[in-house]
Amino acid sequence: MDRTVRTVEDVLALLDGLFVSESGSGHLAAGDGKDFWDRFYADRSRPVPFFPAKPDESLAGYLERGLIAPGRALDLGCGAGRNALYLASLGFEVDAVDLSPVAIAWARERAAGAGAEARFVCGDAFALAGTELSGPYDLVVDSGCFHHLPPHRRVSYLALVDRVLAPGGHLALTCFAAGEEGMGSELADVDLYREGRLHGGLAYTPASLRWIFSDLVEVELRRMRDEPPGSPHFGEGFLWTALFRTSEPSQPR
Known part of the structure; x- marks a missing residue:
């Protein structure tokens, strides 16, 4: 007889097990997701749109428009490090985490080749937050990780963001869009x-994202722009891009 549930985390881990036969919980949480993503990143020659070392067009736009500024950044589900290395090249102090050792090895190779300084950590960000990923961070970037989480792990995700994001800090999110010309399960x-x-x-719909992240202030939420192959930026129209921020600390009277 197995009676292992005592805490909320025990419940979440139990629910993780319902999905491990597919790909685990994506780039963040454990399970057999690590093996899935290791296989995914093993063949670098595959024509995967987000394999080239290009930042999200939305992320580049936030910086060009002055919506965010260099500071400390955390890249969740960083993959081969394209956004992390872009931020490092602009003066950000970057921590980047991914569940896949193969992805992290590729990201570290890219960093060495570019002479860029970024810290790449392999592991479960939910477990690492508060330890190796201590924060506070001025910017949390998530390009394609959130939409791979099962519903119960949104609880862990929101707790992680709340724990590590500095007052006035930003969350830059890219995820599957529901509806016409979108992608992902509805x-x-x-x-x-x-x-x-x-x-x-x-x-996700705009309404669902606004509800899930209702504790944050919405700065922008739109469809990502399609970027042609020769563009210096990554962009696919089946994705949402969103920028949220935490409230500024109260000023003493």
Whole structure:
């Protein structure tokens, strides 16, 4: 007889197990997701849109428009490090985390080749927050990680962001868009548990993102622009890009 649930984290870990047969919980949490993403990143010659070392067009735009400024940054589910290295090249102090050792090895190779300084950490960001990923960070970047999390791990995700993001700091999010010309599963959360599958990632509506991140201030939420192959930036129209920020600390009277 197995009676292992005592804490909220025990419940979350139990629910993780409902999805491990597909790809685990994406770039952040443990399970067999590590093996899935290791296989995914093993063949660097594959024509995957986010394999080239290009930053998100939205992230570049935030900086060009002065919506964010250099500071401390955390890249969640960093993959091969394209956004992390871009931020480091602009003077950010960057920590980047991914579940996949293969992805992290590629990111470190790119950093060495570019002479860029960024700290790449392999592991579960939910477990590392407060230890190796101590914060506070002025910017948290997530390009394609959030939509690979099962619904119950949104609780962990919001707690992580709340723990590490500095007052007045920003969350730059890129995720699957629901609706016409979007991508990802539009099944209701409860149906995902009934099927035990994430169907390659979850689609979100603007309303759902605004509700999930309602404790943050929305700066911008729009469809990502399609970028041609020769562009210096990554952009796919089936994604949302969003910029949220925490409230500024209260000023003493």
